[in-house]
Amino acid sequence: MKKICPSCGKTEEENEFITSFCPACYSSRHELYRLPHTMEITVCPSCGNTASGEPLGSSEKQLAKHVIAKFRSEHELKSYVAKVDKSGKNREVLLELLLIVHGKEVTKHANVTVRVTKKQCTKCSRRSSGYFEAIIQLRAEEGNAKSKIEKLASTAAELIEEKSFVPRVEKTVNGIDVYSGSASEAQKALHALKLHYAISKKQSGMKQGKRLYRTTFCAHV
Ligand SMILES: [Zn+2]
Numbered sequence: 001m002k003k004i005c006p007s008c009g010k011t012e013e014e015n016e017f018i019t020s021f022c023p024a025c026y027s028s029r030h031e032l033y034r035l036p037h038t039m040e041i042t043v044c045p046s047c048g049n050t051a052s053g054e055p056l057g058s059s060e061k062q063l064a065k066h067v068i069a070k071f072r073s074e075h076e077l078k079s080y081v082a083k084v085d086k087s088g089k090n091r092e093v094l095l096e097l098l099l100i101v102h103g104k105e106v107t108k109h110a111n112v113t114v115r116v117t118k119k120q121c122t123k124c125s126r127r128s129s130g131y132f133e134a135i136i137q138l139r140a141e142e143g144n145a146k147s148k149i150e151k152l153a154s155t156a157a158e159l160i161e162e163k164s165f166v167p168r169v170e171k172t173v174n175g176i177d178v179y180s181g182s183a184s185e186a187q188k189a190l191h192a193l194k195l196h197y198a199i200s201k202k203q204s205g206m207k208q209g210k211r212l213y214r215t216t217f218c219a220h221v
């Protein structure tokens, strides 16, 4: 005997019912998933990264990923197709979701408005304010080590830039100073370059009741 939906009276065709309801009535009676109607994404105008430090990118795929990260359901999301419409500052993400509900495939459509707000990230605002936590002092042992020191300084700066930033690099009488936004990244760079160094710390100020330090790593090359 064919099933009849107790809600709308529709007769089942091709084994499509979910429990005793037709797919339409089942999904109107059950919350199949949760997804916010609107989302806000903060993007740094200087580097283009979101607050979590990842690039937002201009591609639809990346934006859809940010939205799908908010998808919550007790059912399996088998796949989804996303389309992005740009309307002014906002982006409309139109989703076609394929869910598996009690062993049946159910297609749902969702619409999420993503508001893109611009705010400079910590890394960029620190960089532009000249903030730094550490200085790597590369010092020449012999008079002819200059080019070696220059190479080490630029490699150290590159390594630090991967995770932090280098507000400036200064030449001194007997070497080069590489300023680093992060003390731990400066130290990691020194280890990567296999340099021996002496550490000194100086209090540079207070922030919210905590002492701030500036670390100097002095390496003789
Ligand atoms: Zn029905």
Ligand SMILES: [Zn+2]
Residues within 6 Å of the ligand: 044, 045, 046, 047, 048, 049, 120, 121, 122, 123, 124, 125
């Ligand atoms: Zn930034």
